[in-house]
Amino acid sequence: MSTNSPTTTSNRTLIELNHLGKSYDDHIVLEKLNAKVNEGEFVTLVGTSGCGKSTFLKLLLGTETVSTGELLLDGKPISNEPGPDRGIVFQKYSVFPHLSVRENVVIGKEFVENRILGRVFGKKRKLLLEEADQWLETVGLSAARHKYPHELSGGMQQRLAIAQALIKHPRVLLLDEPFGALDPGIRKDMHKMVLELWQQHKLTVFMVTHDLNEGFYLGTRLWVFDKVRLDPHAPERFGSTITFDLPVGKVDQTSYQSIDQTLEHSRQQLGVC
Numbered sequence: 268m269s270t271n272s273p274t275t276t277s278n279r280t281l282i283e284l285n286h287l288g289k290s291y292d293d294h295i296v297l298e299k300l301n302a303k304v305n306e307g308e309f310v311t312l313v314g315t316s317g318c319g320k321s322t323f324l325k326l327l328l329g330t331e332t333v334s335t336g337e338l339l340l341d342g343k344p345i346s347n348e349p350g351p352d353r354g355i356v357f358q359k360y361s362v363f364p365h366l367s368v369r370e371n372v373v374i375g376k377e378f379v380e381n382r383i384l385g386r387v388f389g390k391k392r393k394l395l396l397e398e399a400d401q402w403l404e405t406v407g408l409s410a411a412r413h414k415y416p417h418e419l420s421g422g423m424q425q426r427l428a429i430a431q432a433l434i435k436h437p438r439v440l441l442l443d444e445p446f447g448a449l450d451p452g453i454r455k456d457m458h459k460m461v462l463e464l465w466q467q468h469k470l471t472v473f474m475v476t477h478d479l480n481e482g483f484y485l486g487t488r489l490w491v492f493d494k495v496r497l498d499p500h501a502p503e504r505f506g507s508t509i510t511f512d513l514p515v516g517k518v519d520q521t522s523y524q525s526i527d528q529t530l531e532h533s534r535q536q537l538g539v540c
């Protein structure tokens with residue numbers, strides 16, 4: 268179970284979900300989500316395929332808007348466009364293939380500094396290149412800074428995507444199955460790096476995973492997304508909600524088995540793997 272000490276967690280609410288719901292036309296994806304997340308928490312999200320985990324991250328990022336209820340950051344509704352206070356890393360294809368590793372990190376910040384041109388020049392650019400190099404060192408990619416993404420392994424590409432997100436100094440880091448495609452050994456290295464970054468930079472993290480063990484190991488808190496109501500004739504009539512909200516340090520073997528069984532039951536009912 269979790270080996271993380273939530274030393275970076277404060278008592279200050281950063282994110283608040285009040286009766287939050289999200290639908291696409293008649294398809295209800297999420298309904299009645301209620302929770303408060305303090306600054307510095309590491310929330311891991313598990314649930315069956317299609318239950319709305321990525322949709323929830325998109326609401327936090329601001330690329331999707333809530334349909335009902337509220338999603339607040341610092342007590343204010345999250346703006347409906349991505350801002351530098353939130354960074355995201357996807358399972359794949361987060362980086363630009365035509366840019367070098369170094370330029371991939373630089374561009375993350377260039378769009379923040381010059382929203383019209385997406386470029387900065389002169390002394391500003393020199394400083395940005397230096398900062399990019401520092402981030403590449405932090406994620407262990409200094410030696411690859413002049414390479415292109417196709418020359419990197421899957422793990423290196425995810426390190427690059429993390430550097431690209433972190434150069435904007437986000438307060439909230441959103442990770443959508445970032446290690447799902449990686450080999451177990453590489454995943455272990457990535458876990459270590461993410462935990463170090465989370466603690467050093469006092470990030471609030473939301474991470475989607477399909478691996479319950481990974482969720483327990485990394486998080487300080489684990490959410491299970493599931494449907495409490497199911498209409499077999501109209502599966503889109505009801506959405507998922509947070510059915511388990513557990514402080515991970517207090518999770519015991521019985522809770523683990525209970526969540527595992529619940530997920531298995533949902534998988535069978537929904538016919539998804």
Ligand SMILES: Nc1ncnc2c1ncn2[C@@H]1O[C@H](COP(=O)(O)OP(=O)(O)OP(=O)(O)O)[C@@H](O)[C@H]1O
Nearest residue numbers: 291294296314315316317318319320321322323475
């Ligand atoms: N832009 C969209 N328009 C219509 N429906 C959408 C849209 N985005 C997502 N959905 C639907 O919302 C539901 C939830 O999708 P989402 O990707 O959030 O699930 P998930 O839990 O992340 O799944 P997975 O674990 O397979 O990645 C799916 O049925 C999907 O088809």
